[in-house]
Amino acid sequence: EAQVTQNPRYLITVTGKKLTVTCSQNMNHEYMSWYRQDPGLGLRQIYYSMNVEVTDKGDVPEGYKVSRKEKRNFPLILESPSPNQTSLYFCASSLSGRVETQYFGPGTRLLVL
Amino acid sequence: SQKIEQNSEALNIQEGKTATLTCNYTNYSPAYLQWYRQDPGRGPVFLLLIRENEKEKRKERLKVTFDTTLKQSLFHITASQPADSATYLCALEGTGGYNKLIFGAGTRLAVHP
Numbered sequence: 001e002a003q004v005t006q007n008p009r010y011l012i013t014v015t016g017k018k019l020t021v022t023c024s025q026n027m028n029h030e031y032m033s034w035y036r037q038d039p040g041l042g043l044r045q046i047y048y049s050m051n052v053e054v055t056d057k058g059d060v061p062e063g064y065k066v067s068r069k070e071k072r073n074f075p076l077i078l079e080s081p082s083p084n085q086t087s088l089y090f091c092a093s094s095l096s097g098r099v100e101t102q103y104f105g106p107g108t109r110l111l112v113l
Numbered sequence: 114s115q116k117i118e119q120n121s122e123a124l125n126i127q128e129g130k131t132a133t134l135t136c137n138y139t140n141y142s143p144a145y146l147q148w149y150r151q152d153p154g155r156g157p158v159f160l161l162l163i164r165e166n167e168k169e170k171r172k173e174r175l176k177v178t179f180d181t182t183l184k185q186s187l188f189h190i191t192a193s194q195p196a197d198s199a200t201y202l203c204a205l206e207g208t209g210g211y212n213k214l215i216f217g218a219g220t221r222l223a224v225h226p
Contacts, residue, residue, distance in 0.1 A: 033214070040121070042217055043216035045215070059213065059215070103159070105156055
């Protein structure tokens with residue numbers, strides 16, 4: 001089944017404790033992206049990747065890191081989480097870029113205390 | 114600055130009626146626009162993409178229009194059903210980066226039997 005998977009689905013952590021949210025897709029997509037969703041603000045893009053070893057900032061990259069060492073995986077790293085990073089995070093992929101259907105993962109709900 | 118506006122108030126309609134959702138944007142000249150459906154606690158699911166040179170696009174009971182003069186897209190669901198109840202998001206390419214996708218905050222639709 002074609003899908004985007006994220007782990008963990010739910011995470012409670014404390015300020016400053018590094019964490020990684022994994023994202024994997026099995027559709028051989030070149031383009032992958034991370035979003036955060038907050039009430040009233042909609043989905044905001046954090047980072048995106050056009051292909052292996054090619055990443056770029058979205059609209060809200062501060063406090064986040066990403067890497068794309070393999071085509072199927074695109075982990076999101078929070079080096080020192082803060083409470084304002086409490087949010088619902090979605091990973092998405094598409095075949096080649098913007099003018100394509102974006103396939104979203106199920107989401108990761110993060111609470112930073 | 115770039116702005117996408119979707120009605121933040123929920124739209125309540127009776128089953129069988131046509132639901133019409135609006136997406137307005139400013140300071141954009143997007144080449145295309147996408148609509149997604151999002152159910153509570155789940156990732157968005159792609160519905161339709163319409164390009165700037167297309168006035169209208171249909172898929173089963175769904176119809177999308179794109180008026181680049183008015184800077185507006187309308188999303189219609191005909192013969193609505195309770196199963197259509199969800200939040201609907203519009204998305205446009207962001208300026209300053211070919212692969213940035215900017216989402217509206219979404220409009221919640223509730224279809225009552």
